[in-house]
Amino acid sequence: MNIGKKQAVYLDYAATTPVDERVVQAMLPYFGTIFGNPSSIHSFGQQAESALENSRQVVAGCLHARPEEIIFTACGTESDNLALRGTAFEQRKLRKASHILISPVEHHAVSVTARQLEEEFGFNVEFLPVDEYGQVHPQEVETMIRPDTALVSVIYANNEIGTINPIAEIGAICHRAGIPLHTDAVQAAAHLAINVNTDQVGLLAIGAHKFYGPKGIGALYVRRGTALQPVETGGKQENNLRAGTQNIPYIVGMAEAFRLACAERQERVDALAPLRDRLISGVLECVPRARLTGHPSQRLPNHASFVFEKVDGNLLLMLLNEEGFACSSGSACKVGAPEPSEILSAIGLSRAWALGSLRVTLGKGTTMDQIDAFLQVLPAVVEKARKLGA
Amino acid sequence: MTGLPKVAVAMSGGVDSSVAAALLVEQGYPVIGLMLRLWSEPGSENANRCCTPDAMAQARKVASQLGIPFYAIDARDRFHDTVVQAFLNGYSSGITPNPCVSCNRLIRWGLLLETGQAMGAEKMATGHYARLQTLDDGTVQLKKGIDPRKDQSYVLSALTQEQLRHTILPLGDLEKPHVRELARKFGLAVAERPESQDLCFLAGEDYRTFLSRNFEHIARRGPIADRQGKVLGEHEGLAFFTIGQRKGIKIASSKALYVIDKNVERNTLVVGPVSELGRTTLIANNLNWIAGADPGGAFTADVKIRYKAELATATITPGGSESARVEFHSPVRGITAGQLAVFYQGDVVIGSGIISH
Numbered sequence: 001m002n003i004g005k006k007q008a009v010y011l012d013y014a015a016t017t018p019v020d021e022r023v024v025q026a027m028l029p030y031f032g033t034i035f036g037n038p039s040s041i042h043s044f045g046q047q048a049e050s051a052l053e054n055s056r057q058v059v060a061g062c063l064h065a066r067p068e069e070i071i072f073t074a075c076g077t078e079s080d081n082l083a084l085r086g087t088a089f090e091q092r093k094l095r096k097a098s099h100i101l102i103s104p105v106e107h108h109a110v111s112v113t114a115r116q117l118e119e120e121f122g123f124n125v126e127f128l129p130v131d132e133y134g135q136v137h138p139q140e141v142e143t144m145i146r147p148d149t150a151l152v153s154v155i156y157a158n159n160e161i162g163t164i165n166p167i168a169e170i171g172a173i174c175h176r177a178g179i180p181l182h183t184d185a186v187q188a189a190a191h192l193a194i195n196v197n198t199d200q201v202g203l204l205a206i207g208a209h210k211f212y213g214p215k216g217i218g219a220l221y222v223r224r225g226t227a228l229q230p231v232e233t234g235g236k237q238e239n240n241l242r243a244g245t246q247n248i249p250y251i252v253g254m255a256e257a258f259r260l261a262c263a264e265r266q267e268r269v270d271a272l273a274p275l276r277d278r279l280i281s282g283v284l285e286c287v288p289r290a291r292l293t294g295h296p297s298q299r300l301p302n303h304a305s306f307v308f309e310k311v312d313g314n315l316l317l318m319l320l321n322e323e324g325f326a327c328s329s330g331s332a333c334k335v336g337a338p339e340p341s342e343i344l345s346a347i348g349l350s351r352a353w354a355l356g357s358l359r360v361t362l363g364k365g366t367t368m369d370q371i372d373a374f375l376q377v378l379p380a381v382v383e384k385a386r387k388l389g390a
Numbered sequence: 391m392t393g394l395p396k397v398a399v400a401m402s403g404g405v406d407s408s409v410a411a412a413l414l415v416e417q418g419y420p421v422i423g424l425m426l427r428l429w430s431e432p433g434s435e436n437a438n439r440c441c442t443p444d445a446m447a448q449a450r451k452v453a454s455q456l457g458i459p460f461y462a463i464d465a466r467d468r469f470h471d472t473v474v475q476a477f478l479n480g481y482s483s484g485i486t487p488n489p490c491v492s493c494n495r496l497i498r499w500g501l502l503l504e505t506g507q508a509m510g511a512e513k514m515a516t517g518h519y520a521r522l523q524t525l526d527d528g529t530v531q532l533k534k535g536i537d538p539r540k541d542q543s544y545v546l547s548a549l550t551q552e553q554l555r556h557t558i559l560p561l562g563d564l565e566k567p568h569v570r571e572l573a574r575k576f577g578l579a580v581a582e583r584p585e586s587q588d589l590c591f592l593a594g595e596d597y598r599t600f601l602s603r604n605f606e607h608i609a610r611r612g613p614i615a616d617r618q619g620k621v622l623g624e625h626e627g628l629a630f631f632t633i634g635q636r637k638g639i640k641i642a643s644s645k646a647l648y649v650i651d652k653n654v655e656r657n658t659l660v661v662g663p664v665s666e667l668g669r670t671t672l673i674a675n676n677l678n679w680i681a682g683a684d685p686g687g688a689f690t691a692d693v694k695i696r697y698k699a700e701l702a703t704a705t706i707t708p709g710g711s712e713s714a715r716v717e718f719h720s721p722v723r724g725i726t727a728g729q730l731a732v733f734y735q736g737d738v739v740i741g742s743g744i745i746s747h
Contacts, residue, residue, distance in 0.1 A: 315505065318461040322422070322509040335446050336427025336462030384508040388501070 008321075009370045012328045013210075013302055013363030014159055014187060019253070020212040026256040027214070030249035037245055039237065048248050055255035059219055062262045063204065064195040071220045071238045072251050076186035076207025079220035080109035082242065083182040083203040084153065086228035088117050091150035091180070094227060099146050100125045102153040104346035105134045105161070107184050109205075110153050111342070123150070133295040134161050134347045138169040145177050152181045156188035156204075160330045160343045160359060161294030162303030164188070171200030180226050186210055186218075190261060191269060191300050202226045206258075208250070212364070213257030217250035272362050273301040275371050279360060280304045282375040287382050293344065293357065302362040305330075307349060308382050311356030314338045316385045323377045330357040356385075396420045397558060398506025399515045400498055401453070401460070403445035405580050406517030408452040409569050410560040412576040414515055415456045422509060423453040423460040424502055428493075429470035431600075434593040448580055455578065461509075465501050472496050474591060478605050481629040484654035484747070485728030488697070489589055490545050499553040513558050518542045521562030521737075522554060530554040532680050532739040537565040544697045547732045547742035551682045598630045605629075612657030614641060617650070617666060625659040628652050634667060634724035652727075654747075668721025674731045674743025675713045684708040684741070691733040691740055693718070695725055706733055714743055 030051060036044030038052045053067065060067040073079045084100075091097040102114050104127045117123040128136050128144060136154050145152065152174050157164045167183055174181035180202030185194060190211035196204055203226060207218040222228055222241070234243030261268070284290055289309040308316070313329035314336070320327050330341030340354035360374070399411040401423045414421050425446055446462060453460035473493045480487030503514045519535030520543040530551060535541040549557070561569055573580060592600050601608045609627040616622060623641045625631065630638065635649045639661055648667050651660035672695070677684070685708070692701035693716055704718040716731055725745060732742040 312464060314462075314464060318463075318505075319508055321459065321461075334450075334462060335443050336425070336464045337466065338464060388504055388508055 008324045008326055009374065010326045010365065011360045011362065011370075011374065012326050013366075014300075014359065014361035015328055016209045016215065017190075017212045017363055018365075019209075019214050020257060020260060022260065023213055023253045023257045027249045027253040030252050034248070038248065039235065039245065051248055051252050052246055055251045058255040058259050059206075060221075062194075062258045063206075063221055064197050065221050066224065068239065069196075069221055069224055071222055071241050072246055072254075073218045073220055073242055074216055074247070075218040076184070076205050076210075077107075077109035077218075079205030079207070079218045080107065080182075080184055081113050082220050082228070082231050083205060083222075084110060084113045084117065084151065085231050086241070087151045087180055087182065087203065087226070088121070088123055089229045090227045092123075093229075095148075097148045097150035098123050099149045100151050100153070101128060101141070101144055101149055102126075103128045103130060103136045103155060103165070105130055105136075105158050105163070105343045106153060106155050107159055107186065110155070110182075110184055114153070128154070130346055132347055133298075134158055134163040134293075134343065135295060135298070136165050136170065138166055138173055141170050141173050145173065145179055149177075149179045152179055154181070154183055156183045156185035156194070157192065157300050157303075158294065158343065159187045160341060160357075161305050161347070162187075162299035163294040164192070164298045164300065167201065168199045174202070175200040180223075187300060187303075189258070191265070191272075191302060193262075193265060196221055196223065203228075208254035208257050211257050211261040213254045214250050217247060217254045219254065268364070269301045272366070275362050275366055275368060276302060276304050278368065279362075279371050279375070282371070283378060286375060286379045288379075290382075291353070293347065293349070300361075302366075303359075304361070305357065305359045307344065307353045308356040308358065308386070309353050310389060311382055311385045312338065312389045313355055313357045315388060316356065316358055316381065319381045319385055320377075323381060325374055325377070328359040328361070330354070330359065394419045395512035396422065396510050397513045397515050398422050398424050398502070398509065398511035399458075400502055400517075401425045401449040402517070403448035403452070403580065403583075404517065405570060405573050405578075405583055406519075406561060408449070408517075408578050408580045409572050409576070410515050410517040411452065411458065412456055412572070412578060413560045414558070415458060416576075421456070421458045422506070422511060423449065423456075423458050424506055425449050425460070425462050426465045426469075426497060426502055427462050428497075428590060429466045429474055430591055430593060431604075448583070452578055452580060455576075461505075463502060463505050465497055468501055469493070469497055469591075477589075478601070478608075480728050481601055482605055482608055484628050484652045486632050486726045487728045488545075488730055489591075490697075491548050491730055494545055495548045495553075499549055499557070503553070503556060507556075513556050515558040515560055517561055518546060518559055519561050519564075519566070520546050520559055522557060522559055529681050530557075533562070533737040534734070534739075535562045540566045543734075543739050544694055544730065544732050547680070547730060547739050548678050549680075550678065551680070554680070601629050602627075610657060612659065614639065614659045614661055617660060617662050622647075622661065628654065628657060628659060631659055633726040664723075667723045669723075669725050670718045670721050672716045672725050672731060673713055673746045674716055675746045677708070677712065677714055677741060677743040679741040680739050681741075684714075689735075689740070691735050693722075694732045694734065695722065695745065696729050699724065701734060713746070 036048035038049035056067045056070045114125045118125040182203040186207045189206040202223045204221040209215040293305045344354035397419045401407045477489045519540040521533040523531045534543045608629045613621045614623040631649045645663040647661040650662045688707040693704045702722045704716045708714045727747045730742045733740040
């Protein structure tokens with residue numbers, strides 16, 4: 001895309017990614033040629049069902065799960081909704097558990113759902129503390145988990161600040177206590193090798209468009225034996241947990257995209273991590289009053305995030321866009337009324353810093369030349385934004 | 391490449407600024423759309439006249455139709471601390487300020503222009519009905535818009551040469567019906583949007599209600615008296631009255647009574663018959679000469695004392711750089727402290743000043 005004269009550089013792969021051409025090709029037959037409803041008895045239905053179950057197997061394989069533990073949904077957010085609401089309702093019914101433990105750095109798909117469970121359904125939501133990097137310490141889970149805890153939810157890797165949580169250690173604690181652990185792995189699945197067995201999670205959410213799959217399709221891993229109530233009710237699809245005719249072309253696309261992400265994981269990470277490291281050191285060197293947000297090393301390989309003191313983050317994004325760089329920010333607001341993000345507040349940043357956030361996330365198309373060009377313009381752009389806000 | 395400079399258009403989601411943007415795109419300018427997010431009282435964010443989420447969605451839609459980038463600029467704090475605060479302070483000191491004038495000078499031709507410039511725009515365009523003409527010596531003249539019913543040169547008359555030099559007014563040569571026609575021609579969804587009225591941050595409510603809520607001491611009761619000092623009754627707060635007002639005086643009298651003056655020191659509302667309403671002189675402060683300097687000595691001009699007032703001929707005598715004495719050739723009704731007096735010679739705006747007590 002052209003913005004003004006310059007070719008625009010996309011540095012917002014954590015927001016979404018373009019669909020891989022191989023994925024598009026895998027999807028195409030399922031719009032017109034193989035179009036059946038997988039619930040139908042006839043051969044059209046059987047063909048579709050076969051594509052559905054093959055896809056389920058592929059997705060399960062990538063997570064070291066069993067196919068029957070994969071529920072297809074419409075997106076990562078829906079997976080989080082199903083995990084929280086479905087588990088909370090079931091745990092209350094089974095054992096009168098009404099305590100929910102979540103981190104303060106959850107994606108809104110989790111935090112807003114938890115808030116609704118508290119406000120409208122009488123659950124009691126408690127927040128785990130996080131350190132300055134937004135990381136949850138396993139011993140805090142140990143301390144705060146209770147016999148009446150219905151569910152623990154800790155994000156695998158944070159979308160805004162890139163920090164990776166010690167999910168396996170938290171999983172072990174929850175497993176010992178017999179309390180289901182849900183993790184939002186929507187960002188993590190694109191970059192990290194995930195093994196639901198060693199991580200000992202009960203539920204795990206993913207969405208395809210973060211790893212070069214299409215938007216509008218996601219999945220929830222539900223460990224065998226983890227009881228859940230459906231949120232979407234109707235037919236018996238997806239093991240009675242998600243009613244509605246399955247979106248076969250998108251499910252096929254998600255499976256192919258996830259397969260490629262797993263097969264090519266190491267080479268993708270090896271390509272991205274050095275670019276990220278160059279970006280982080282470059283920004284901290286050349287921009288005054290700048291800080292890295294999130295963990296310095298335990299972070300997603302494509303993820304760099306910063307705060308700049310006394311800068312309007314919104315304005316920074318606009319100026320960067322006019323310079324030809326598409327980035328994101330934790331307080332981004334399209335109607336001009338930015339507020340500091342809950343995540344940045346949770347890691348202890350004051351308003352003066354938290355409003356000036358910038359997230360730069362890299363992907364397949366990113367080159368070292370682009371990073372260098374970005375580092376060329378950023379200091380002046382931050383200075384301009386600082387002056388305008390003064 | 392057209393070689394034309396990049397232009398930032400101040401958009402509001404209304405017909406005028408949308409057509410201004412469309413015309414510039416049609417002329418080949420590289421255009422970016424900017425929209426101010428102004429302050430609203432907490433709770434009435436959706437009712438602010440010109441920067442509600444709805445208006446912003448309209449502007450965004452127009453920008454996408456025109457294929458131009460669109461950005462919302464957060465001016466909430468600055469607008470509140472300058473324009474709204476001055477509005478409240480003005481009323482509490484007994485004057486009737488014009489917040490649109492200060493918004494234009496401080497916010498639109500301040501933050502918005504600066505933001506556009508930071509994005510590489512050389513000029514800013516707005517949907518105001520007024521014309522600019524650059525003279526041979528480089529001076530920019532501000533002139534009335536062609537459409538006499540829509541002329542908005544009044545609200546631009548506090549702008550400086552520096553601000554005007556960076557301005558494009560694409561609608562100055564057009565009449566309003568033609569602009570609506572153009573909106574339809576361009577297929578803009580805003581073609582039928584109603585004309586905006588009142589002050590944006592009042593959210594459609596009476597300014598008196600807004601004042602009472604935001605300024606506890608504004609409703610201070612005091613006497614109503616005639617010119618001779620005879621007390622006729624009691625008023626509920628000077629801020630609720632403006633010069634020339636007839637409504638709300640609530641005194642039985644054989645002749646209709648009008649507000650003819652406000653004595654802030656004594657908190658007295660001075661009323662009288664229509665014959666006492668006219669005045670022949672005013673003092674204008676905070677002068678702004680469009681050409682940059684005062685015209686050198688007394689001059690004759692047509693003066694507008696409110697946005698919608700008729701022009702009245704006067705002799706204007708600048709007394710130093712700060713103030714000028716304006717003597718009308720016949721009495722003028724409704725001279726109100728805090729409003730702008732704008733001086734015209736023909737279509738050309740010579741300058742303006744704020745009417746003092």
